Amino acid sequence: MGVAHALKTLAHKGALLQIHRLERPLMSQLIPANDLRQHITRIIAMTGSAPAEAAQVAENLVMANLSGHDSHGVGMVPRYVDAVLEGGLSPNTGVKVLLDTGPLLNLDGQRGYGQITGVQAMQMGIERAKQHGVCTVALSRSHHLGRIGHFAEMAVAQGLVSVHFVNVLSRPVVAPFGGGDGRFGTNPCCIGVPMGSRAPFVLDFATSRVAQGKMRVAHNKGEQVPPGYLIDEHGHPTTDPGVVVVPQSNGLFGALMTFGDHKGFGMAMACELLGGALTGGGTWHREADDKRAVLNSMLTMLIDPVRLGTQATFEQEALAFADWLRQSPDAPGSDGVKLAGEPERTARAEREQSGIWIDDATWAEIEAAEKKLQTRP
Ligand code: NAD
Numbered sequence: 001m002g003v004a005h006a007l008k009t010l011a012h013k014g015a016l017l018q019i020h021r022l023e024r025p026l027m028s029q030l031i032p033a034n035d036l037r038q039h040i041t042r043i044i045a046m047t048g049s050a051p052a053e054a055a056q057v058a059e060n061l062v063m064a065n066l067s068g069h070d071s072h073g074v075g076m077v078p079r080y081v082d083a084v085l086e087g088g089l090s091p092n093t094g095v096k097v098l099l100d101t102g103p104l105l106n107l108d109g110q111r112g113y114g115q116i117t118g119v120q121a122m123q124m125g126i127e128r129a130k131q132h133g134v135c136t137v138a139l140s141r142s143h144h145l146g147r148i149g150h151f152a153e154m155a156v157a158q159g160l161v162s163v164h165f166v167n168v169l170s171r172p173v174v175a176p177f178g179g180g181d182g183r184f185g186t187n188p189c190c191i192g193v194p195m196g197s198r199a200p201f202v203l204d205f206a207t208s209r210v211a212q213g214k215m216r217v218a219h220n221k222g223e224q225v226p227p228g229y230l231i232d233e234h235g236h237p238t239t240d241p242g243v244v245v246v247p248q249s250n251g252l253f254g255a256l257m258t259f260g261d262h263k264g265f266g267m268a269m270a271c272e273l274l275g276g277a278l279t280g281g282g283t284w285h286r287e288a289d290d291k292r293a294v295l296n297s298m299l300t301m302l303i304d305p306v307r308l309g310t311q312a313t314f315e316q317e318a319l320a321f322a323d324w325l326r327q328s329p330d331a332p333g334s335d336g337v338k339l340a341g342e343p344e345r346t347a348r349a350e351r352e353q354s355g356i357w358i359d360d361a362t363w364a365e366i367e368a369a370e371k372k373l374q375t376r377p
Pocket of ligand 1: 069071072144145146147148149166167168186187188190202203204205206207209210211212214296337338339340341342343344
């Protein structure tokens, strides 16, 4: 891509403004998705993954960037590399079936790449939901599952409804409502609903006010975040994302807040109870450690509307409701009603064309991770 074209695209996205504000040299790069996929495939292969696994992990990460969720994209690679080097992430490891009754699946992710174990769990669950009408899949002890919407997208592509509750075993970065320090993870929730011939509803969000990875991205860019996202290491409100990225003066971290006050806290706890306790993966109830592995456990419920016998009315009512929502007049200053899943599809269409913007700090971390693998004993 020519420099002129890259600058034009950056200006179009408002990125030049950001770079001016940061007063940093223009080292950030717009990288075509395919080049990034190849580069990341090479690094994941260096962690010991077979070629097909490396390609699948890279594809998933780049898809997160394409979807606008840089927090769950290739910026995770340094963390994955550290986790492999520490022994907390096991390349070339798939799920182990602990129970399979058809409508109930219990799978151990065995610390394999979540981009592999999550897909395996969904493939098995989708097959059984088609057969039995429902399937509940308990997937425990997987390494980081990345963007949970990826799994809902697999289900809706097969005409299935899917509901996911996920917990995170890693340094606890989110404070309970009314609490003053981090006690659990960003515990994501996701609901996928097929919408007939139209694009699906894919609601996929962290129960923290924002994803932890977005704080890493903001910190790397040198940006502040809006009030209401964070408390510092003393429990006071702050706008500095660094409080959850690097240890503070007293050696402690700050914490993210949940979305929606006590309601988001309740959802986060439901993720811990269903995604963590019910799956057998475990909940977080200990002091923070500095291990780099991120373990996710996920409870997935799949429903086949065809087998339920409501397919025709389901589709009709779902589309009628979506149309009703879209008829709402634009609120002043807003760009109108969007349905969950739409922002990701718009980002994909744009970034497939423009390339993926990787900030210089993230790129330096990826290069350092690659170097660690090249020089490991
Ligand atoms: P977010 O705050 O950007 O919310 C995303 C959701 O809101 C999407 O469903 C999107 O379609 C919808 N949305 C966004 N703007 C909208 C609008 N204007 N109108 C209607 N709907 C809109 O996402 P997040 O909470 O920062 O989470 C980002 C990603 O991080 C998710 O993919 C999540 O799965 C992932 N995550 C993963 C883990 C893990 O441990 N694996 C932990 C936390 C988060």
